[in-house]
Amino acid sequence: MPRPPRSSLPQPLFDEPVFAQGRPTPDPTRFKVPHPSDAALYRRLQALLYEDVVGFPRSRAAPEELYRLATALGPHGPEIDADLRAHGRIVFHMVGDIGASTEGKYPGEIRVSDRITQDCRLAPPDDRPQFLYLLGDLVYDFGEARYYYDQFYEPYRNYPAPIFAIPGNHDSFIVPGTPPSEAPLVTFQRNFCAPEPVVTPEAGSLHRTAMTQPGVYFALDAPFVRIVGLFSNALEDPGVISSQGGEWKAIPDVQLEFLSAQLTRLRDERFEGAVLLTTHHPPFAYAPPAGGVGGGGTHASSPAMLAQIDRICTETGVYPHAFLAGHAHNYQRFTRSIDFEHGRISVPFVVCGGGGHDVDPLVQARGGHAGVEPADGTVVSYLDPEPQVEARGLVLEHHDDRTYGYLRATADPNSLVLAFHPVGTGAMPAEPFDRVVVDLASHTVRRVAGTPRRAPTGETDRPARPERRSSRAARGARRPGSGPR
Numbered sequence: 001m002p003r004p005p006r007s008s009l010p011q012p013l014f015d016e017p018v019f020a021q022g023r024p025t026p027d028p029t030r031f032k033v034p035h036p037s038d039a040a041l042y043r044r045l046q047a048l049l050y051e052d053v054v055g056f057p058r059s060r061a062a063p064e065e066l067y068r069l070a071t072a073l074g075p076h077g078p079e080i081d082a083d084l085r086a087h088g089r090i091v092f093h094m095v096g097d098i099g100a101s102t103e104g105k106y107p108g109e110i111r112v113s114d115r116i117t118q119d120c121r122l123a124p125p126d127d128r129p130q131f132l133y134l135l136g137d138l139v140y141d142f143g144e145a146r147y148y149y150d151q152f153y154e155p156y157r158n159y160p161a162p163i164f165a166i167p168g169n170h171d172s173f174i175v176p177g178t179p180p181s182e183a184p185l186v187t188f189q190r191n192f193c194a195p196e197p198v199v200t201p202e203a204g205s206l207h208r209t210a211m212t213q214p215g216v217y218f219a220l221d222a223p224f225v226r227i228v229g230l231f232s233n234a235l236e237d238p239g240v241i242s243s244q245g246g247e248w249k250a251i252p253d254v255q256l257e258f259l260s261a262q263l264t265r266l267r268d269e270r271f272e273g274a275v276l277l278t279t280h281h282p283p284f285a286y287a288p289p290a291g292g293v294g295g296g297g298t299h300a301s302s303p304a305m306l307a308q309i310d311r312i313c314t315e316t317g318v319y320p321h322a323f324l325a326g327h328a329h330n331y332q333r334f335t336r337s338i339d340f341e342h343g344r345i346s347v348p349f350v351v352c353g354g355g356g357h358d359v360d361p362l363v364q365a366r367g368g369h370a371g372v373e374p375a376d377g378t379v380v381s382y383l384d385p386e387p388q389v390e391a392r393g394l395v396l397e398h399h400d401d402r403t404y405g406y407l408r409a410t411a412d413p414n415s416l417v418l419a420f421h422p423v424g425t426g427a428m429p430a431e432p433f434d435r436v437v438v439d440l441a442s443h444t445v446r447r448v449a450g451t452p453r454r455a456p457t458g459e460t461d462r463p464a465r466p467e468r469r470s471s472r473a474a475r476g477a478r479r480p481g482s483g484p485r
C-alpha cells in the first residue's frame with residue numbers, strides 16, 4: 001500500500017514541545033536544528049545537568065565480591081578462562097561515549113563499532129580481544145529505552161564477545177517528568193545488570209543477551225586483570241561517587257565501602273595482575289593554566305572524586321595501575337607520579353571518550369582568543385592542586401582531539417599495555433597512535449620507543465619529564481606481598 005504523502009499528516013504532529021523537535025535543513029547530514037520555541041526548555045534542562053544527581057541501588061554482590069569474566073561467558077567460561085591463563089595474556093577493548101544522538105553522528109559511531117568488531121575478526125587467535133568495556137554514555141540524549149537498539153545493540157550486533165559497561169551521565173540523568181519505570185538507570189540495569197542473560201525488549205530481534213553485572217558499580221575479574229568500575233553519576237561535571245559528606249543527599253555512599261573492600265581484597269590476596277579503575281568522568285581533563293589563552297575542553301577534571309579515591313587507596317595501601325575514563329570526547333593520556341608506600345610510582349590516567357558520539361577540541365576559543373593546543377609532554381600539575389596522595393607531578397603525555405578511537409588493552413603477568421587506535425575514514429592503521437606500557441611489578445610507566453609524537457600547534461612549555469625509577473630499583477623497594485600499588 002503506498003505511503004500517504006507527508007503533506008497529508010496532521011501538522012503539527014504534537015501539541016507541545018518535544019525534545020529533538022526541529023526543522024529540516026538543507027544539509028541532509030544534520031537534518032534538524034532545535035526549534036526556537038524550545039530554547040527556554042533547553043536552558044532549563046542545561047541548568048539541571050549541573051544540579052540533579054541520581055540515586056542507585058546497592059549492588060547484588062557484597063562489596064568485596066567479584067564478577068568474573070567466566071560467569072559472563074556462560075557454560076564455556078571456565079574453559080576459556082583456563083585457556084587464557086595457559087596462554088599467559090588477555091586482550092580487551094575499552095571506549096566511552098559511543099552513542100550517536102543524531103543522524104549526523106551515526107557514521108562516526110558505526111565506524112568505531114565496525115573497527116572494534118573488525119579487530120576481533122582479523123586478530124590472530126592468540127591476540128583476539130575477549131571483551132569490550134564501555135566507559136559510559138552509551139545512549140543519548142538520556143538513556144531512553146527506545147534508543148538502545150539504534151545506539152548500542154545495532155552498532156555492536158556483530159561484536160563476538162561480552163560487552164560490559166559503567167553508566168555515564170547520559171545513561172543516568174532523569175529528564176523531568178520521566179516516569180520512574182522509564183528512568184535511564186532502570187533501562188541501563190535491565191540491559192547490563194540483569195539477574196539472568198535474557199534478551200531484553202531493547203535488543204529487538206537481535207540475539208545479544210543482557211549483561212549480568214551485579215550493579216552499576218562492580219569489580220570485573222578476568223585473567224591477569226581486575227577492573228574496578230565506579231558510577232560517577234549524572235552531572236555534566238563533576239563526577240561524584242558518593243554523597244560527599246551529605247552535599248549530594250540522593251547519592252548513597254555504598255561505592256566508598258565497595259572501593260575500600262575491593263582494594264583491601266587485592267592487597268590481602270596479593271593480586272599480581274593489572275588493576276584498573278574506571279569512572280565515566282575523568283579525574284583529569286586538560287584545561288589551560290589560569291591566565292592561559294583560550295579555555296578548556298567541554299569537560300573538566302573531577303578533583304573531589306579523585307580525592308576520595310586517593311584517600312581510600314592510601315588507607316588500603318593499594319593504588320591502581322591505571323585509571324580509565326570517558327566523558328570528554330577525545331583522547332588524553334596523563335602520567336601522574338606519586339610517592340606511594342615505599343617508592344615512587346607512575347600511573348596513566350587515560351580519557352578515551354571518542355567512541356562515536358563526537359570529537360571535541362582539547363582547548364576552545366575564549367574571550368576572542370583562539371585556544372592554544374598544548375604540546376604533548378607538558379607538565380600540567382596545576383590540574384592536581386590538592387592531591388590526597390604524595391603527588392610528584394602530572395604530565396599530559398599524549399592527546400588526539402581530531403579523530404574517534406578506541407583502546408586495545410593487553411595484560412599479562414608482567415605488564416599492562418594500553419594502545420589507542422584512532423578511527424578515521426581510511427583503512428585500519430597498522431600501528432596505534434599512542435601506546436603505553438605499565439610495568440606491574442615496579443608500578444611505573446615505561447615509555448614505548450617509536451610512539452609517534454604529536455606536533456604542537458601552539459606555544460610549547462616542555463619542562464623535564466617527572467622522575468622515574470628504574471624497574472629494578474623500584475622492584476627492590478616493593479614491599480613483598482603488598483599486591484598492586
Ligand SMILES: [Fe+2]
Binds near residue numbers: 168280
Ligand atoms: Fe558524559
